[in-house]
Amino acid sequence: MITAEQKPIEEIIEYIAPYDRILLVGCNECVTVCAAGGRKEVGLLASALHLHSLKQGKTVDIKEITLERQCDPEYVEELVSLIDSADAILSMACGCGVQTIAGRYKDKPVYPAVNTKFMGASESQGIWAERCKGCGDCLLGVTGGVCPVARCSKQLMNGPCGGTSNGQCEISPDTDCAWRLIWERLKALGMEKRYIEVMVAKDWRPAGGGGPRRIVREDLT
Protein backbone atom coordinates (compact mmCIF):
# COMPACT_ATOMS: atom_id res chain seq x y z
CA MET A 1 0.00 0.00 0.00
CA ILE A 2 0.94 3.67 -0.17
CA THR A 3 1.78 4.84 3.33
CA ALA A 4 1.43 8.32 4.73
CA GLU A 5 1.80 10.26 7.94
CA GLN A 6 -0.09 13.31 9.06
CA LYS A 7 1.83 16.56 8.66
CA PRO A 8 2.68 18.58 11.77
CA ILE A 9 -0.50 20.36 12.88
CA GLU A 10 1.28 23.74 12.74
CA GLU A 11 1.93 23.31 9.03
CA ILE A 12 -1.71 22.39 8.37
CA ILE A 13 -2.92 25.40 10.40
CA GLU A 14 -0.69 27.69 8.40
CA TYR A 15 -2.12 26.37 5.12
CA ILE A 16 -5.73 26.91 6.09
CA ALA A 17 -5.32 30.12 8.11
CA PRO A 18 -6.61 32.41 5.30
CA TYR A 19 -9.87 30.46 4.90
CA ASP A 20 -13.18 30.32 6.82
CA ARG A 21 -14.73 27.29 5.14
CA ILE A 22 -12.73 24.10 4.70
CA LEU A 23 -13.67 20.88 2.98
CA LEU A 24 -11.67 18.15 4.72
CA VAL A 25 -11.47 15.06 2.51
CA GLY A 26 -10.27 11.63 3.62
CA CYS A 27 -9.72 8.50 1.58
CA ASN A 28 -10.95 5.03 2.30
CA GLU A 29 -8.00 3.22 0.74
CA CYS A 30 -4.32 3.01 1.73
CA VAL A 31 -4.32 5.97 4.11
CA THR A 32 -7.18 4.38 6.02
CA VAL A 33 -5.23 1.16 6.45
CA CYS A 34 -2.13 2.98 7.66
CA ALA A 35 -4.26 5.17 9.92
CA ALA A 36 -3.20 8.46 8.38
CA GLY A 37 -6.17 9.81 6.45
CA GLY A 38 -9.30 7.68 6.77
CA ARG A 39 -12.67 8.60 8.25
CA LYS A 40 -11.36 8.37 11.80
CA GLU A 41 -8.37 10.63 11.15
CA VAL A 42 -10.59 13.11 9.30
CA GLY A 43 -12.74 13.39 12.46
CA LEU A 44 -9.72 13.80 14.72
CA LEU A 45 -8.09 16.44 12.54
CA ALA A 46 -11.38 18.39 12.26
CA SER A 47 -11.66 18.45 16.06
CA ALA A 48 -8.08 19.61 16.45
CA LEU A 49 -8.59 22.40 13.93
CA HIS A 50 -11.87 23.49 15.59
CA LEU A 51 -10.16 23.59 18.95
CA HIS A 52 -7.30 25.64 17.60
CA SER A 53 -9.59 28.19 15.95
CA LEU A 54 -11.68 28.51 19.15
CA LYS A 55 -8.49 29.29 21.05
CA GLN A 56 -7.82 32.02 18.51
CA GLY A 57 -11.32 33.37 19.09
CA LYS A 58 -12.39 32.40 15.59
CA THR A 59 -14.76 29.90 14.13
CA VAL A 60 -13.97 27.82 11.13
CA ASP A 61 -16.51 25.82 9.17
CA ILE A 62 -15.13 22.35 8.44
CA LYS A 63 -17.09 19.88 6.32
CA GLU A 64 -15.88 16.31 6.63
CA ILE A 65 -16.12 13.69 3.93
CA THR A 66 -14.23 10.49 3.21
CA LEU A 67 -14.23 9.27 -0.38
CA GLU A 68 -13.94 5.66 -1.42
CA ARG A 69 -10.81 6.46 -3.49
CA GLN A 70 -9.40 9.93 -3.92
CA CYS A 71 -7.17 8.86 -6.82
CA ASP A 72 -10.24 7.92 -8.87
CA PRO A 73 -12.08 10.69 -10.79
CA GLU A 74 -15.36 8.82 -10.39
CA TYR A 75 -15.30 9.24 -6.60
CA VAL A 76 -13.77 12.72 -6.64
CA GLU A 77 -16.86 13.76 -8.62
CA GLU A 78 -18.84 13.31 -5.40
CA LEU A 79 -17.38 16.59 -4.14
CA VAL A 80 -19.27 18.61 -6.76
CA SER A 81 -22.21 19.39 -4.49
CA LEU A 82 -19.93 20.52 -1.63
CA ILE A 83 -17.26 22.43 -3.47
CA ASP A 84 -19.06 25.78 -3.66
CA SER A 85 -19.52 25.92 0.08
CA ALA A 86 -15.77 25.67 0.70
CA ASP A 87 -12.96 28.22 0.31
CA ALA A 88 -10.29 25.54 0.27
CA ILE A 89 -9.87 21.77 0.33
CA LEU A 90 -7.68 19.94 2.80
CA SER A 91 -6.91 16.44 1.59
CA MET A 92 -5.84 13.57 3.80
CA ALA A 93 -5.10 11.26 0.87
CA CYS A 94 -1.74 10.49 -0.62
CA GLY A 95 -0.26 12.78 -3.27
CA CYS A 96 -2.25 10.97 -5.96
CA GLY A 97 -5.51 11.92 -4.29
CA VAL A 98 -4.50 15.54 -3.75
CA GLN A 99 -3.62 15.88 -7.42
CA THR A 100 -6.79 14.22 -8.64
CA ILE A 101 -8.79 16.81 -6.68
CA ALA A 102 -6.58 19.67 -7.89
CA GLY A 103 -7.06 18.50 -11.48
CA ARG A 104 -10.84 18.33 -11.14
CA TYR A 105 -11.56 21.52 -9.16
CA LYS A 106 -9.28 23.94 -10.89
CA ASP A 107 -10.32 27.14 -9.13
CA LYS A 108 -10.16 25.75 -5.61
CA PRO A 109 -6.96 25.63 -3.57
CA VAL A 110 -6.16 22.17 -2.26
CA TYR A 111 -3.66 21.46 0.52
CA PRO A 112 -2.13 18.17 1.66
CA ALA A 113 -2.66 17.24 5.30
CA VAL A 114 -0.37 14.21 5.10
CA ASN A 115 3.11 13.47 3.84
CA THR A 116 3.05 10.55 1.41
CA LYS A 117 5.87 8.25 2.49
CA PHE A 118 6.44 5.07 0.52
CA MET A 119 5.05 1.85 -0.84
CA GLY A 120 5.29 -0.51 2.05
CA ALA A 121 3.90 -3.34 4.07
CA SER A 122 2.91 -3.71 7.68
CA GLU A 123 5.61 -5.36 9.78
CA SER A 124 3.55 -5.44 12.95
CA GLN A 125 0.78 -3.41 14.61
CA GLY A 126 1.59 0.25 13.99
CA ILE A 127 4.78 -0.35 12.03
CA TRP A 128 5.07 -0.04 8.26
CA ALA A 129 8.26 -0.40 6.25
CA GLU A 130 9.28 0.34 2.68
CA ARG A 131 9.16 -2.61 0.31
CA CYS A 132 8.87 -1.26 -3.23
CA LYS A 133 10.23 1.70 -5.17
CA GLY A 134 8.10 1.07 -8.24
CA CYS A 135 11.16 0.66 -10.45
CA GLY A 136 8.99 -0.74 -13.22
CA ASP A 137 11.13 -3.82 -13.83
CA CYS A 138 10.62 -6.18 -10.91
CA LEU A 139 13.73 -8.06 -9.79
CA LEU A 140 12.17 -10.05 -6.97
CA GLY A 141 12.26 -13.22 -9.05
CA VAL A 142 16.05 -13.21 -9.03
CA THR A 143 16.68 -11.78 -5.59
CA GLY A 144 14.76 -14.33 -3.59
CA GLY A 145 11.75 -12.11 -3.00
CA VAL A 146 13.65 -9.30 -1.25
CA CYS A 147 14.11 -6.01 -3.11
CA PRO A 148 17.58 -4.43 -3.19
CA VAL A 149 16.24 -1.30 -4.88
CA ALA A 150 13.84 -0.49 -2.07
CA ARG A 151 15.60 -2.10 0.87
CA CYS A 152 19.34 -1.55 0.36
CA SER A 153 20.28 1.97 1.48
CA LYS A 154 22.68 2.23 -1.46
CA GLN A 155 20.50 0.35 -3.97
CA LEU A 156 23.36 -2.10 -4.45
CA MET A 157 22.60 -4.77 -7.02
CA ASN A 158 25.51 -7.11 -6.40
CA GLY A 159 25.74 -7.81 -2.72
CA PRO A 160 26.23 -6.09 0.60
CA CYS A 161 28.58 -3.16 1.13
CA GLY A 162 31.22 -3.31 3.84
CA GLY A 163 29.04 -1.64 6.42
CA THR A 164 26.81 -4.53 7.48
CA SER A 165 26.91 -4.95 11.23
CA ASN A 166 25.28 -7.90 12.99
CA GLY A 167 23.14 -8.39 9.93
CA GLN A 168 21.82 -4.85 10.04
CA CYS A 169 22.39 -1.88 7.75
CA GLU A 170 24.97 0.67 8.81
CA ILE A 171 22.44 3.48 8.58
CA SER A 172 20.31 2.11 11.43
CA PRO A 173 20.17 -0.94 13.69
CA ASP A 174 16.42 -1.03 12.89
CA THR A 175 17.09 -1.60 9.20
CA ASP A 176 17.83 -5.11 8.01
CA CYS A 177 20.69 -5.46 5.54
CA ALA A 178 18.75 -6.27 2.36
CA TRP A 179 21.59 -8.40 1.04
CA ARG A 180 21.71 -10.42 4.25
CA LEU A 181 18.01 -11.14 3.74
CA ILE A 182 18.52 -11.94 0.05
CA TRP A 183 21.38 -14.30 0.86
CA GLU A 184 19.39 -16.08 3.57
CA ARG A 185 16.52 -16.57 1.16
CA LEU A 186 18.74 -17.81 -1.70
CA LYS A 187 20.33 -20.30 0.70
CA ALA A 188 16.98 -21.51 1.98
CA LEU A 189 15.86 -22.02 -1.61
CA GLY A 190 19.13 -23.69 -2.67
CA MET A 191 19.73 -20.89 -5.16
CA GLU A 192 23.11 -19.64 -3.90
CA LYS A 193 24.58 -19.91 -7.40
CA ARG A 194 22.36 -17.08 -8.48
CA TYR A 195 24.35 -14.68 -6.33
CA ILE A 196 27.55 -15.08 -8.31
CA GLU A 197 25.99 -13.76 -11.52
CA VAL A 198 26.86 -10.08 -11.94
CA MET A 199 23.71 -8.03 -12.17
CA VAL A 200 24.37 -5.48 -14.90
CA ALA A 201 23.68 -1.74 -14.67
CA LYS A 202 19.96 -1.22 -14.31
CA ASP A 203 17.81 0.46 -16.91
CA TRP A 204 16.20 3.23 -14.88
CA ARG A 205 13.82 4.36 -17.62
CA PRO A 206 10.93 2.23 -16.34
CA ALA A 207 11.74 3.58 -12.86
CA GLY A 208 11.00 7.15 -13.89
CA GLY A 209 14.32 7.99 -15.51
CA GLY A 210 12.41 8.22 -18.77
CA GLY A 211 10.07 10.87 -17.40
CA PRO A 212 6.64 10.58 -15.70
CA ARG A 213 5.16 7.15 -16.28
CA ARG A 214 1.79 6.04 -17.63
CA ILE A 215 0.08 2.76 -18.22
CA VAL A 216 -2.26 2.55 -21.18
CA ARG A 217 -4.39 -0.58 -21.40
CA GLU A 218 -5.99 -0.61 -24.85
CA ASP A 219 -8.37 -3.37 -23.77
CA LEU A 220 -9.80 -1.14 -21.04
CA THR A 221 -9.83 2.28 -22.66
Next chain:
Amino acid sequence: MKTDSRLEKVFASGNLAVTSEAGPPRGADPEKVKEKAKHLDGYVDGVNITDNQTAMVRMSSMAASVIVKQMGMDPILQMVARDRNRLAIQADILGAYSLGINTMLCLSGDHPKFGDHPTASGVYDIDSVQMVQCVRKMRDEGKFQGGADITKPPKMFIGAAANPFADPFELRVLRLAKKARAGADFVQTQCIFNLDKFEEYMKMVCDMGLDEQIHVMAGITPMKSAGMAKYMKNKVPGMDVPDEVIKRIEGVPKADQAKEGVTMAVEFIERLKECKGVHGFHIMAIEWEEQVPEIVERAGLYPRPEL
Protein backbone atom coordinates in the same frame (compact mmCIF):
# COMPACT_ATOMS: atom_id res chain seq x y z
CA MET B 1 50.29 -5.44 -19.68
CA LYS B 2 46.82 -4.01 -19.80
CA THR B 3 47.90 -0.55 -18.64
CA ASP B 4 50.85 1.70 -17.81
CA SER B 5 50.06 1.44 -14.10
CA ARG B 6 53.08 1.07 -11.84
CA LEU B 7 50.96 -1.10 -9.58
CA GLU B 8 50.29 -3.54 -12.40
CA LYS B 9 54.04 -3.75 -13.11
CA VAL B 10 54.84 -4.45 -9.46
CA PHE B 11 52.30 -7.27 -9.30
CA ALA B 12 53.60 -8.68 -12.57
CA SER B 13 57.17 -8.64 -11.23
CA GLY B 14 56.11 -10.88 -8.35
CA ASN B 15 57.02 -8.30 -5.72
CA LEU B 16 54.67 -7.47 -2.88
CA ALA B 17 53.05 -4.15 -3.75
CA VAL B 18 52.60 -1.31 -1.29
CA THR B 19 49.97 1.42 -1.44
CA SER B 20 48.84 4.02 1.01
CA GLU B 21 46.37 6.84 0.96
CA ALA B 22 45.97 10.57 1.30
CA GLY B 23 42.65 12.31 1.85
CA PRO B 24 42.33 15.63 -0.01
CA PRO B 25 41.80 18.74 2.12
CA ARG B 26 38.49 20.41 2.96
CA GLY B 27 39.64 23.48 1.12
CA ALA B 28 41.30 24.60 -2.08
CA ASP B 29 44.95 24.62 -0.95
CA PRO B 30 47.10 22.38 -3.17
CA GLU B 31 49.94 22.55 -0.61
CA LYS B 32 47.89 20.43 1.78
CA VAL B 33 47.78 17.64 -0.79
CA LYS B 34 51.52 17.89 -1.37
CA GLU B 35 52.28 17.91 2.36
CA LYS B 36 50.51 14.60 2.86
CA ALA B 37 51.76 12.96 -0.32
CA LYS B 38 55.42 13.88 0.10
CA HIS B 39 55.69 11.66 3.19
CA LEU B 40 54.87 8.70 0.97
CA ASP B 41 57.18 9.52 -1.94
CA GLY B 42 59.43 6.58 -2.72
CA TYR B 43 57.82 4.29 -0.15
CA VAL B 44 54.71 3.20 -2.03
CA ASP B 45 53.65 2.07 -5.51
CA GLY B 46 50.46 4.08 -5.45
CA VAL B 47 48.63 6.61 -3.32
CA ASN B 48 44.86 6.31 -3.01
CA ILE B 49 43.27 9.71 -3.31
CA THR B 50 39.98 9.43 -1.52
CA ASP B 51 36.72 10.68 -3.02
CA ASN B 52 34.63 12.71 -0.57
CA GLN B 53 35.56 10.18 2.08
CA THR B 54 33.07 9.62 4.92
CA ALA B 55 30.63 11.58 2.76
CA MET B 56 32.30 14.90 3.66
CA VAL B 57 32.98 17.40 0.88
CA ARG B 58 36.66 17.64 0.02
CA MET B 59 38.81 18.73 -2.89
CA SER B 60 37.90 16.49 -5.81
CA SER B 61 39.77 13.23 -6.05
CA MET B 62 40.70 13.96 -9.65
CA ALA B 63 42.22 17.36 -8.90
CA ALA B 64 44.21 16.01 -5.95
CA SER B 65 45.30 13.01 -8.05
CA VAL B 66 46.66 15.37 -10.71
CA ILE B 67 48.60 17.31 -8.04
CA VAL B 68 50.12 14.03 -6.80
CA LYS B 69 50.88 13.00 -10.36
CA GLN B 70 52.70 16.30 -10.93
CA MET B 71 54.91 15.41 -7.95
CA GLY B 72 56.07 12.38 -9.92
CA MET B 73 54.08 9.93 -7.81
CA ASP B 74 51.40 7.40 -8.75
CA PRO B 75 47.90 8.40 -7.68
CA ILE B 76 45.10 5.85 -7.42
CA LEU B 77 41.91 7.71 -8.23
CA GLN B 78 39.08 6.66 -5.92
CA MET B 79 35.61 7.03 -7.32
CA VAL B 80 32.34 6.53 -5.46
CA ALA B 81 29.01 5.57 -6.98
CA ARG B 82 27.30 7.73 -4.37
CA ASP B 83 28.13 11.02 -6.07
CA ARG B 84 27.95 10.32 -9.79
CA ASN B 85 25.72 8.67 -12.35
CA ARG B 86 27.17 6.60 -15.18
CA LEU B 87 27.63 9.64 -17.41
CA ALA B 88 29.67 11.53 -14.84
CA ILE B 89 31.68 8.43 -13.91
CA GLN B 90 32.75 7.81 -17.48
CA ALA B 91 33.40 11.49 -18.18
CA ASP B 92 35.67 11.68 -15.12
CA ILE B 93 37.51 8.52 -16.17
CA LEU B 94 38.21 10.00 -19.61
CA GLY B 95 39.35 13.24 -17.98
CA ALA B 96 41.53 11.51 -15.39
CA TYR B 97 43.19 9.31 -17.98
CA SER B 98 43.84 12.29 -20.25
CA LEU B 99 45.72 13.86 -17.32
CA GLY B 100 47.93 10.81 -16.81
CA ILE B 101 46.02 8.85 -14.19
CA ASN B 102 46.05 5.13 -14.97
CA THR B 103 44.94 3.41 -11.77
CA MET B 104 41.60 3.71 -10.01
CA LEU B 105 39.46 2.25 -7.28
CA CYS B 106 35.72 1.67 -7.74
CA LEU B 107 33.67 2.09 -4.57
CA SER B 108 30.05 2.38 -3.45
CA GLY B 109 30.89 5.23 -1.05
CA ASP B 110 29.85 5.88 2.52
CA HIS B 111 26.19 6.72 2.93
CA PRO B 112 25.44 10.49 2.89
CA LYS B 113 23.84 10.09 6.31
CA PHE B 114 27.30 9.92 7.90
CA GLY B 115 28.74 13.01 6.28
CA ASP B 116 28.44 16.77 6.50
CA HIS B 117 25.59 16.92 3.98
CA PRO B 118 23.17 14.40 5.44
CA THR B 119 20.29 16.00 3.52
CA ALA B 120 21.87 15.01 0.19
CA SER B 121 20.44 12.25 -1.95
CA GLY B 122 22.88 9.50 -2.94
CA VAL B 123 23.03 8.81 -6.67
CA TYR B 124 23.70 5.04 -6.78
CA ASP B 125 22.83 4.82 -10.47
CA ILE B 126 25.29 1.92 -10.69
CA ASP B 127 27.02 0.04 -7.88
CA SER B 128 30.72 -0.61 -7.40
CA VAL B 129 30.63 -3.97 -9.21
CA GLN B 130 28.85 -2.39 -12.16
CA MET B 131 31.42 0.44 -12.10
CA VAL B 132 34.22 -2.14 -12.35
CA GLN B 133 32.37 -3.72 -15.26
CA CYS B 134 32.00 -0.33 -16.94
CA VAL B 135 35.70 0.62 -16.58
CA ARG B 136 36.75 -2.78 -17.89
CA LYS B 137 34.49 -2.40 -20.90
CA MET B 138 35.92 1.05 -21.59
CA ARG B 139 39.46 -0.33 -21.41
CA ASP B 140 39.19 -3.75 -23.03
CA GLU B 141 36.39 -3.25 -25.53
CA GLY B 142 36.84 0.47 -26.15
CA LYS B 143 33.15 1.00 -25.54
CA PHE B 144 31.09 3.18 -23.25
CA GLN B 145 28.67 1.54 -20.87
CA GLY B 146 25.91 2.59 -23.26
CA GLY B 147 27.58 0.70 -26.11
CA ALA B 148 29.09 3.45 -28.30
CA ASP B 149 32.75 3.32 -29.36
CA ILE B 150 35.38 5.40 -27.57
CA THR B 151 37.91 7.04 -29.88
CA LYS B 152 40.83 6.74 -27.44
CA PRO B 153 39.86 4.33 -24.69
CA PRO B 154 41.18 4.99 -21.18
CA LYS B 155 43.45 2.16 -19.99
CA MET B 156 42.77 2.04 -16.28
CA PHE B 157 44.16 -0.57 -13.90
CA ILE B 158 41.05 -1.41 -11.95
CA GLY B 159 40.80 -1.74 -8.20
CA ALA B 160 37.98 -2.32 -5.79
CA ALA B 161 37.53 -2.70 -2.05
CA ALA B 162 36.86 -5.87 -0.08
CA ASN B 163 35.73 -6.21 3.50
CA PRO B 164 36.45 -9.72 4.75
CA PHE B 165 34.89 -8.96 8.13
CA ALA B 166 31.42 -7.55 7.56
CA ASP B 167 28.74 -10.20 7.69
CA PRO B 168 27.47 -12.46 6.29
CA PHE B 169 31.03 -13.87 6.33
CA GLU B 170 30.38 -16.61 3.77
CA LEU B 171 29.19 -14.01 1.29
CA ARG B 172 32.40 -12.00 1.52
CA VAL B 173 34.45 -14.36 -0.62
CA LEU B 174 31.65 -14.60 -3.16
CA ARG B 175 31.51 -10.83 -3.34
CA LEU B 176 35.23 -10.82 -4.10
CA ALA B 177 34.62 -13.45 -6.77
CA LYS B 178 31.99 -11.20 -8.25
CA LYS B 179 34.36 -8.24 -8.38
CA ALA B 180 36.99 -10.41 -10.06
CA ARG B 181 34.42 -11.64 -12.53
CA ALA B 182 33.32 -8.08 -13.28
CA GLY B 183 36.94 -7.24 -14.16
CA ALA B 184 38.70 -5.91 -11.07
CA ASP B 185 42.48 -6.38 -11.24
CA PHE B 186 43.12 -5.86 -7.55
CA VAL B 187 41.33 -5.25 -4.26
CA GLN B 188 42.40 -3.46 -1.13
CA THR B 189 40.84 -4.87 2.01
CA GLN B 190 39.33 -3.22 5.03
CA CYS B 191 41.79 -2.70 7.92
CA ILE B 192 42.80 -6.09 9.28
CA PHE B 193 43.06 -6.58 13.04
CA ASN B 194 41.60 -10.07 13.29
CA LEU B 195 44.35 -11.99 11.49
CA ASP B 196 42.93 -15.44 12.19
CA LYS B 197 39.69 -14.52 10.50
CA PHE B 198 41.49 -12.88 7.59
CA GLU B 199 43.61 -15.99 7.05
CA GLU B 200 40.43 -18.09 7.07
CA TYR B 201 39.00 -15.73 4.44
CA MET B 202 42.16 -15.99 2.32
CA LYS B 203 42.04 -19.77 2.51
CA MET B 204 38.54 -19.64 1.03
CA VAL B 205 39.80 -17.16 -1.59
CA CYS B 206 42.60 -19.54 -2.61
CA ASP B 207 40.35 -22.62 -2.48
CA MET B 208 38.16 -20.93 -5.08
CA GLY B 209 41.23 -20.08 -7.17
CA LEU B 210 40.56 -16.38 -6.85
CA ASP B 211 44.19 -15.64 -5.96
CA GLU B 212 44.96 -16.45 -9.61
CA GLN B 213 42.38 -13.95 -10.83
CA ILE B 214 42.75 -10.94 -8.59
CA HIS B 215 45.51 -9.36 -6.50
CA VAL B 216 44.52 -9.03 -2.86
CA MET B 217 46.21 -6.22 -0.93
CA ALA B 218 45.88 -6.61 2.82
CA GLY B 219 44.69 -3.45 4.58
CA ILE B 220 46.90 -2.37 7.47
CA THR B 221 46.14 0.46 9.86
CA PRO B 222 48.45 1.42 12.72
CA MET B 223 46.49 2.28 15.87
CA LYS B 224 47.48 5.61 17.40
CA SER B 225 46.00 4.93 20.81
CA ALA B 226 43.74 2.64 22.85
CA GLY B 227 41.01 5.22 22.33
CA MET B 228 41.27 4.87 18.57
CA ALA B 229 41.19 1.08 18.85
CA LYS B 230 38.00 1.21 20.91
CA TYR B 231 36.43 3.73 18.56
CA MET B 232 37.15 1.51 15.57
CA LYS B 233 35.75 -1.52 17.34
CA ASN B 234 32.54 0.12 18.50
CA LYS B 235 31.75 2.89 16.06
CA VAL B 236 33.01 1.95 12.62
CA PRO B 237 30.56 -0.32 10.79
CA GLY B 238 32.02 -3.55 9.46
CA MET B 239 35.23 -3.32 11.51
CA ASP B 240 36.52 -6.32 13.48
CA VAL B 241 38.89 -5.36 16.30
CA PRO B 242 39.52 -8.28 18.68
CA ASP B 243 39.82 -7.56 22.41
CA GLU B 244 43.45 -8.74 22.45
CA VAL B 245 44.39 -5.87 20.15
CA ILE B 246 42.78 -3.33 22.48
CA LYS B 247 44.33 -4.99 25.55
CA ARG B 248 47.80 -4.91 24.02
CA ILE B 249 47.60 -1.19 23.26
CA GLU B 250 46.07 -0.46 26.66
CA GLY B 251 48.87 -2.44 28.25
CA VAL B 252 51.50 0.17 27.47
CA PRO B 253 51.70 3.72 28.89
CA LYS B 254 49.75 6.30 26.90
CA ALA B 255 52.91 7.98 25.59
CA ASP B 256 54.05 4.70 24.05
CA GLN B 257 50.74 3.56 22.58
CA ALA B 258 51.38 4.99 19.11
CA LYS B 259 54.75 3.24 19.01
CA GLU B 260 53.10 -0.01 20.02
CA GLY B 261 50.47 0.50 17.28
CA VAL B 262 53.21 0.85 14.68
CA THR B 263 55.00 -2.25 15.98
CA MET B 264 51.75 -4.21 15.74
CA ALA B 265 51.22 -3.04 12.18
CA VAL B 266 54.72 -4.21 11.27
CA GLU B 267 54.08 -7.60 12.93
CA PHE B 268 50.79 -7.95 11.04
CA ILE B 269 52.57 -7.35 7.73
CA GLU B 270 55.32 -9.84 8.62
CA ARG B 271 52.72 -12.50 9.38
CA LEU B 272 50.56 -11.81 6.33
CA LYS B 273 53.54 -11.87 3.98
CA GLU B 274 53.32 -15.62 4.45
CA CYS B 275 49.59 -15.76 3.70
CA LYS B 276 48.90 -17.32 0.30
CA GLY B 277 47.09 -14.95 -2.04
CA VAL B 278 48.25 -11.73 -0.36
CA HIS B 279 50.04 -9.82 -3.10
CA GLY B 280 50.65 -6.58 -1.29
CA PHE B 281 49.73 -4.22 1.51
CA HIS B 282 47.53 -1.16 1.63
CA ILE B 283 48.68 0.95 4.56
CA MET B 284 45.99 3.29 5.79
CA ALA B 285 47.60 5.56 8.36
CA ILE B 286 44.62 7.78 9.01
CA GLU B 287 45.83 11.42 9.22
CA TRP B 288 49.23 9.92 10.05
CA GLU B 289 50.90 9.67 6.64
CA GLU B 290 54.32 10.55 8.10
CA GLN B 291 54.31 7.19 9.86
CA VAL B 292 54.09 5.14 6.67
CA PRO B 293 57.82 5.17 5.72
CA GLU B 294 58.82 3.66 9.07
CA ILE B 295 56.25 0.88 8.72
CA VAL B 296 57.35 0.13 5.15
CA GLU B 297 61.01 0.03 6.15
CA ARG B 298 60.58 -2.02 9.31
CA ALA B 299 58.36 -4.50 7.46
CA GLY B 300 61.17 -5.10 4.96
CA LEU B 301 59.24 -3.59 2.06
CA TYR B 302 61.78 -0.86 1.33
CA PRO B 303 63.24 0.02 -1.09
CA ARG B 304 60.45 -0.30 -3.60
CA PRO B 305 61.45 -2.23 -6.72
CA GLU B 306 62.89 -0.30 -9.67
CA LEU B 307 60.75 -1.12 -12.69
